[in-house]
Amino acid sequence: MSGHSQSASGSAVNLTRWINRTVIYGLLVFFAIVYLMPLFVMVVTSFKTMDEIQSGNMLALPQSPTIEPWLKAWGEVCVGLTCAGIKGYFWNSIKMVVPAVVISTVMGALNGYVLTKWRFPGHTLVFGLMLFACFIPFQSVLLPMATILGNLGRFGNSLEDTIGTSLGFGNPTENLVIVHVIYGLGFTTLFFRNFYEAFPSELVKAAQVDGAGFFQIFRRIMLPNSLPIIVVTVIYQFTNIWNDFLFASAYAGTGDAMPMTVALNNIVNTSTGVVEYNVNMASAMIAALPTLLVYIVAGRYFVRGLMAGAVKG
Numbered sequence: 001m002s003g004h005s006q007s008a009s010g011s012a013v014n015l016t017r018w019i020n021r022t023v024i025y026g027l028l029v030f031f032a033i034v035y036l037m038p039l040f041v042m043v044v045t046s047f048k049t050m051d052e053i054q055s056g057n058m059l060a061l062p063q064s065p066t067i068e069p070w071l072k073a074w075g076e077v078c079v080g081l082t083c084a085g086i087k088g089y090f091w092n093s094i095k096m097v098v099p100a101v102v103i104s105t106v107m108g109a110l111n112g113y114v115l116t117k118w119r120f121p122g123h124t125l126v127f128g129l130m131l132f133a134c135f136i137p138f139q140s141v142l143l144p145m146a147t148i149l150g151n152l153g154r155f156g157n158s159l160e161d162t163i164g165t166s167l168g169f170g171n172p173t174e175n176l177v178i179v180h181v182i183y184g185l186g187f188t189t190l191f192f193r194n195f196y197e198a199f200p201s202e203l204v205k206a207a208q209v210d211g212a213g214f215f216q217i218f219r220r221i222m223l224p225n226s227l228p229i230i231v232v233t234v235i236y237q238f239t240n241i242w243n244d245f246l247f248a249s250a251y252a253g254t255g256d257a258m259p260m261t262v263a264l265n266n267i268v269n270t271s272t273g274v275v276e277y278n279v280n281m282a283s284a285m286i287a288a289l290p291t292l293l294v295y296i297v298a299g300r301y302f303v304r305g306l307m308a309g310a311v312k313g
Contacts, residue, residue: 040059043281047062047067049278050276069281077279086286089259093260104188105237112191112196116197117199117201117204141183149178157170172257180244184241207221234298245265261287267279
């Protein structure tokens with residue numbers, strides 16, 4: 001009787017475990033399908049012809065796949081009144097994102113290094129102020145930032161009159177780099193400060209005893225051991241900057257210097273009178289590809305880097 005009771009009890013436990021696991025995985029699959037459905041619709045629509053889109057089911061796979069919408073999106077689609085594709089605006093975003101990510105990441109690493117290993121009187125207050133900057137809404141800095149950028153533009157005009165070049169001051173792309181570096185500095189400092197807080201101070205002290213200076217320690221000890229948090233910061237900054245629309249539309253919303261997000265928005269405001277859903281979807285996919293590639297290449301390090309910055313050694 002005892003053996004039979006234990007067997008029945010074990011079967012009940014296994015049944016309960018199986019039911020729980022089935023429910024959990026079922027919910028995960030359901031929410032994954034719901035989450036990925038818009039992406040699926042975008043992808044399949046971007047490979048369909050307009051005739052098939054207008055007469056078929058949007059969830060159906062393309063019967064005659066074509067890359068013509070992608071080619072048109074890249075080189076021919078009208079953005080406003082200009083029909084030269086989105087390629088120029090794509091490279092505008094690249095020219096904005098790469099320097100902004102690099103500068104904000106390096107400066108955040110330096111700030112985190114100073115705030116943890118070269119502490120000075122008032123370092124807690126400085127960090128608190130930088131942390132406070134992370135919670136300032138985008139909208140509240142639009143006018144002050146516009147004033148600063150206007151002054152920089154006037155300074156660039158003065159330089160051009162004096163030495164023949166503005167050194168980039170007043171250029172919309174450079175303006176956006178400045179904006180994203182300033183706004184992202186609080187976040188990058190927070191990431192690196194938390195990561196370096198757990199970094200052994202003994203290594204820094206030993207390097208000081210050996211005669212290593214401030215930048216030698218940073219370059220030879222801190223940076224080589226910072227790959228996890230560098231990946232986290234790069235992914236975070238790249239995604240935020242690439243997908244930004246508010247700053248981009250406010251400071252570079254017109255002309256040939258528009259970044260990708262503004263150009264993508266303006267595609268639907270063309271004067272052609274024809275809504276080409278396949279071209280629009282292809283344009284959206286092209287705009288999303290860089291962030292997707294970043295996550296595919298470095299995504300596995302993202303959670304690892306966050307955990308490395310959260311666990312104290």
